[in-house]
Amino acid sequence: MSTLHTVNKSPFERDSLSACIRLASKGHAILLIEDGVFGAMAGTDHSDMVSGAMKDATIYVLGPDLAARGMSEDRVIDGIQVVDYSGFVELTAKHETCQSWL
Amino acid sequence: MKYSIMVNEGPYTHQASDTALAFCKAALEAEHEIFRVFFYHDGVNNGTRYTVPPQDDRNIQKEWSKLAEAHDIDMVICIAAAQRRGIMDADEAKRQGLDGDNIAPGFRISGLGQLIEGGIIADCQLVFGD
């Protein structure tokens, strides 16, 4: 089975992203939304953890939440794909289950 | 795809309700079905019609009500969570001896079984919260 995980918390505030990465299986997808988008940025204390996770999982970030926070797509970690809400819907349709990390 | 959505936070304090709304709109746009939206924890506060944000702000309650009407979405407020937080429909207000109700159009109050049933019936269960 394949799961879409969503993470909506900044990795600087809570352990949602690290817990998600620890407990997601190979081949799963992780979508960063709301304050979770800060986890997608390059050059932070958490970037190495996220880059490491990309060996096993595909990581996406919600563009409208990046833009709202003034985070440029240019500064997103290489390999993370930016999607909009319709991309979010497509991801849920592509996976059997969704799991939220709040 | 048939979706069941759970919203665990009220409007304005957390983004959860806004994100859930935007997701539902995008899913409907893509011709998917939103079978049910279940409001739990502080999420029940999305369903009071006494929500009056400033004119330059979005009215989240009205947006939910509009969406429910346009797409025939079953929007359920959890009764136990609602009673704790003062969200009432007319029947419940009468039963509790209160002087009025505050539930918004398109919302109904029911039990947690509706959440489980949503999970059983839908192809995809999503949770928006804090």
Place this chain on the structure above:
Amino acid sequence: MAIKKFMFVNRKAPYGTVYALESLEVVLIGAAFEQDVSLAFVGDGVYQICKGQSTDGIGMKNFSPTYKALGDYEVTKLYVEKESLEARGLTLDDLMPLVWEDEDDDYAEKPSIRLVSSEELATVFDEQDVVLSF
């Protein structure tokens, strides 16, 4: 009605927020619908099932005894992530001894708590149909 695998993921401590209590209320309803219910305790969620909770001093109801009743509702799969427990300096002995009675085995009491590694828990998550997070 179809039977699905429902997983309730608890990642928050009790009392500071309402999530633990209201999650437990959903679990009981899920069991009443005769679904295949599991619970996971991850991160601060492990504090929900610690022994010796006493709420007299904070004016809130101590709902920890409800976890002991889960076995009676045939909720017998409580997964605790070992890494989360260890990170908090806790062991199994710090958790409530939660059990269920196996009617197929002369009502023998069996432990409901399953201490699992992150890797094992990931496999359990992977088998679920519906995941509700609190």
